Amino acid sequence: MQGRLKGWKQLAADRRKSVFLTLIISYMIILLLPVTLGGFFYTRIEAIMIENANSSNTAMLEQVKRTIDSRMKEIDQLTQQIAFHPKLLRMLDQRGDGDAEQNLTSFIDFMGDMSRYSKVNSFIADSYVYFNNSDIVLSPKMKTDSHTLYQGIYNYQNLTYDQYKKQILLPYHSRFFNPSEEMTDGQGNSIRMITYVQSLPIGEKEHVAGAFVILINEKQITEMLANIQGIGDETVFILDADGTVLMSTAENDQENGEIISYLKKLDGGLSGKGSLEYAGTGQVKGQGQGLASDMMVAYTTSSQNGWTYVSVVHKAIVLSQVNAIKMWAITVVMICLAAGGVVCYYMAYRHYRPIRDLVHAVVRGGGTNSTAAFPKNEFELIKEKVHTLFEKEKDLETTLSRHALVVRTEFLSRLIRGHVDAAALTEQDLDFMNVHFESGLFAVLLLDIDDFSEFSQQNTEREWALMRFILSNVSVELLEHKSYLIEMERDRIAILVNLPTGDGCDTRMEAFVDNLKDMMDKRFKTKLSISVSDVHEGIERIQECYNEAVFAMAYKMIKGQNTVLYYEDVQKFGQSTYYYPMEMEVQLMNVARSGDFVNVEKILNRIYEVNFQSGGITPEMGKCLFFDMFSSVLKLLGSLNIEHNLVFNDESDPVRIISKCATAEQMVDQIKRLYKQLCEVVQEERTDHGEQLHRKMTDYMQEHFHDSMLSLTMMADHFGMNASYLSAFYKNYSGRNVSDEMTEMRLNACKRLLAESTLTVSEIAQQVGYSSNIGLTRVFKKAEGITPGQYRSAMNHESG
Template sequence: MVGRLKGWKRLAADRRKSVFLTLIFSYMIILLLPVTIGGIFYTRIEAIMIENANNSNTAMLEQVKRTMDSRMKEIDQLTQQIAFHPKLLKMFNPRGDGYAQQNLSSFIDFMGDMSRYSSVNSFIDDFYVYFNNSDIVLSPKMKTDSYTLYENIYHYQNLTYEQFKEQILLPYHARFFYPSKEMAVGLSQTKRMVTFVQSLPIGERDRVDGAFVILINENQITEMLASQGMRDETVFILDADGTVLMRTAGDAQESGEISSYLKELGDGLSGKESLAYTGVGMGKGQGVEKDMMVTYTTSNQNGWTYVSIIPKAVVLSQVNAVKMWAITVVLLCLAGGGAVCYYMAYRHYRPIRDLVHAVARGGGADSTGVFPKNEFELIREKVHTLFEKEKNLETTLSRHLLVVRTEFLSRLIRGHVDAAALTERDLQFMNVHFESGLFAVLLIDIDDFSQFSEQNTEREWALMRFILSNLSVELLEHKGYLIELERDRIAILVNLPTGNSRDTRMGTFVDKLKDMMDKRFKTKISISVSDVHEGIECIQECYNESVFAMAYKMIKGQNSVLYYEEVRKFGQPTYYYPMEMESQLMNVARSGDYANVEIILNRIYEVNFQSGGITPEMGKCLFFDLLSSLLKLSGSLNIDQNLVFSGESDPVRIISECATAEQMVDRIKRLYRRLCEAVQEDRTGHGEQLYRKMTDYIQEHFHDGMLSLTTMADHFDMNASYLSAFFKNYSGRNVSNYLTEIRLNTCKRLLAESTQTVSEIARQVGYASNIGLTRMFKKAEGITPGQYREAMKHESG
């Protein structure tokens, strides 16, 4: 008996040790599990911090972009006010005869008006107008010349006076921004300025009478960036060509690296407002490689790109501090948690130990009931927790049920769901209920709602889809499910009652829906209806039939109803356009007889689209064939295609952009009419007469500095592009080249035969100053007019 009792005690001791170790290991695992999970999630802190910094930089850059766009609009408004000021236009050409009369009184009057236009834009430091012919500079505060302006007022430290004139004042510029450069302002002040230049008059590329210049203070932009919280970042502003207009820090080499970096990313960043990149090596030219975070955004107004660069180390400095605190807290938690685990394991082991002792003593131990109470408490708490989780799960599912069901129905009608494997439980989970096995699919296209709303925004499209969805559900008495497929297309999966394979309610629904959308909401819609099929697995077939029927909208036009059972009978295997008819069409067009051309085109259209059935694909092929005949005919007649296609480089696009057959035949008729007009013009003697009139007009007015393609078009009452195409097609050279040749020959004759100065000769041949003449002469002859005169003297001597 004694030996048996000792054996029970030894067994109890072994069990006590194993149970205690199991409990303490369990508690340690419970302790380490959240610590491990927290450590895993903690590794994401760096990415989260970078993402937050990127979002913050993006928001600040967006604010900077909006502010800059607003300032640029003010600059554009100031430019328009000055450029189209009546007094300025009068000083350039007061009488309309090509000669500008400028005197002190007109300058003073205009300066007084300019002072009233002084902008409240804090970015603008100053602005002035430059006159090419007189080399005069006018600002709201002064009148001077370009040399005095350059030397004493605004001295560009990186440009000579000649470069200042050649690069900024004299060339043609349209809203040109010269990058920020150091500039000596007055005698003692230095500023960094961005120079805005607009040639005057606006839009006259071949005639530059002057320039409107605005000086933008970079310090004001930098202060604006700092006021919006961008102090640690380096900000670059690049124009649409990738040129760095200004930067808040860094050197020119780093600016070039940033510009090249964005160009290299190019296609990968297409269509993105901003994106963060880490691990970008910057500052390599200085022997230092840093990891930077780059954020950028592009303005839709002027194409400028705003780039923010911040060292990754700045962002991660906070992360490193948090890491140290986290490691300290984790160590303290592990130490305290270990002690708590030991205590809890020992506490819960005590009832088990008493039970083991009781078994060892033959079951005589006193039962206190503590252990069962703890077990039931644990079970009660566990069950309560499970009930709470289940309730939360049901709440979450109910919130997302509509999105889940819409996605399920979208995949179901497209055939991306194994319909045969669907069970009633699956459908109940998706909150989808089918009363029968008969199905049909309707497609609704929103063709035109311009009478309902003039705006064409995503908000208006969403509102129209909402209206259409609510009307459809109400008219179908909740017997259908709606799926939004595209911006202008909605699909309806209809579940028909049993025994009605051809439910008349479908037609009633279509008629009521079209009538209500037309009368109440002024909206044109097209509806295609599939046949009725039985079985969930046939829903994809219904959808395909509806899509096939909707394609015939090209034939029947917009705002139509298309039933698959009607359109499937159409579709002849080819179209009617025999070689004899093509030959007849080309012969009539070759003679310039558009009346008969229109008769033939109407006959082709009636035979293929009105008298017989033709598929949309075959219809497009027919119009491409008609376009091919036109291209072959224009090529054989040597007619400039610009006269026929109005400068369109891709004639196929003319047909591809049409939505209906009526639009396509109208485009084809218009092209053939232009061809016939060109043929008739070539057949008459008008072409040569017109060309001689043009050359005579140029001979008589080449000395006029205002002579241009636009003035010639106004004189002959013609379109400028047509006049240019006609002159080049007839003579083989441009109007501008012919005008330059006449002026050059006259200039050479005057240089050889007269003693007039180069400036006097320049005015006689149509140039406002000797600068324009010298540039043209050197480009054509390789030497200046003065060198040419000296060479002619040596030859004659």
């Protein structure tokens, strides 16, 4: 016996172990699946980041290319204008002879033209024309010779004077760009310049008469690159068509030389648009000294001048965040795996424990007392037990079918009261209750037995049961639709009607009600009160039908007994609320804020008409309406900071103003009186406030008109107003626009400075609020008909 018991325990332990292992392996697979997928996705992060970085760098370079190409096109246009200038061509033909005064005049005129032409491009630091025969240099600002220009103005640190002449001025050059080089200007400042050279005349290779030279400040290009979105840690190179590096943004000369050396070694150079990588040895920012870093290179070539724009960035910088995330991810994954293993074991044990307990319960209660009685595992044991339970359920259904009528009546009684979750009912549930609905349309009728004394003089339970039986049978006989009767109380029967789809349901219901009342009155001398709900769709709305029927039956105390009450009709009796929507309250308060009592009165009349003349509001609801309207007055007083005694006439308890009124007419009159006093106070305060506000705005413009940033928006922010409202207020109060007032102040100050000072027009423009003399000249000429310079000349002539 003990041996058999020991064998049973060992077998049960083996079976439990097998189920437990199945559960824990399943949980481990679920745990490892997202970890595996996460590892796969992390391997794709680096490639995606590199691809995104290359795309971003290429897009940035395209923007750089378009910007610089546009500026270079302007330089080409300037070169064409200078090279083919008639005065320049005449001066190039001269051999140094001729009238000196005439030559000087020609030089001065040409220098003035150069000054006008050179302002079209912000890249141009300076430009000059060199004449070979006379060694004269003409720039927009001066006339000198090449030696003076080299020694005192633009001294190339890497070129001697002779090299400067031989490489820059004397040879034939066609749209030649000398790479950026350090030079010292006349004040001793060190600057980097790109030198553009075009020999003159254009196309004359044998007889070079001169050269047109443009100096491009590298700082201007660098600042432009810094303002382009996307440029961060990248190093940008600009190469000409021959692969010569014109300039770069590299901060480290060693790194700069390494990258340039790599670019020169590329087979076929860089052309078109693309990206590549190479192993660099430069220092990575923030990574320490001496660490090698792969470099990512993106490039694009201009079709206009053949220049190539190259972006170089350390790969480690692009992937720094990815690498940090990977380290964190690996750490988190390891922690999750350790914790997940523990959780998997716990969850497997937790979910196995009910199975173990169930098996023990089956063993104890199912008569299993030997190893031979055990199936192969716990699941088969449970399956066998469930099969047995199903057999018992069938037996139970057989027993319940004998009491189907009682069960169905109880079920329907709970259904119409809402004690059943109708949304969860299935066809099988309804079949079990022997309930069948032909459609989804339902209505509920309540039949109250008011008086059957003429049919029976006795008032016993037996007589009441007999009357309910008669009423139920007559109802079933007369009602054409599928229906179910439920005895609710001694004198009340509910009928759940399942209506067919289609028109005419309401008409047939009315016919049934009329026929039922007529038959019960004539044949059985019984008085009935009947309430009928609206028709609703869906089993879950049966409770709503019942509630509507109960609501309608409650009006029997008003209509009397032996009546038919339709919910559609009784729901209209009386108004359960009042009409004072939020939108109308906001409109009323906004009109009152402006002091417009005429429109306030119109709105109040409309509210009164809708609620008391057109509607059927009760006295209680009327009082609620007026207290709500009274609260709007209190809100206005608080938002406008108006003293209460100015509107309530020192009334200690303002609520009494409404509560002591006996009629609605008196209440609305009191509300109108309050709003009228409020509007009068608003109008009085608005007059003083408007004058002060206009004076403050004028003073503010007088103090800040010299600021070029002064605008309507700036004033609106200062005064805490909407810009449109401020503009409309100023125009309505003074009859002038804010912009016209600012312009007049600036022009008056400009006239005074033109007449009383020796400042230039550009300096005056900055002092009176214009960013350049061009804007001032345009506005001044539009207002006065002449330019500022002409105005100053006229004033000097008058004073002379």
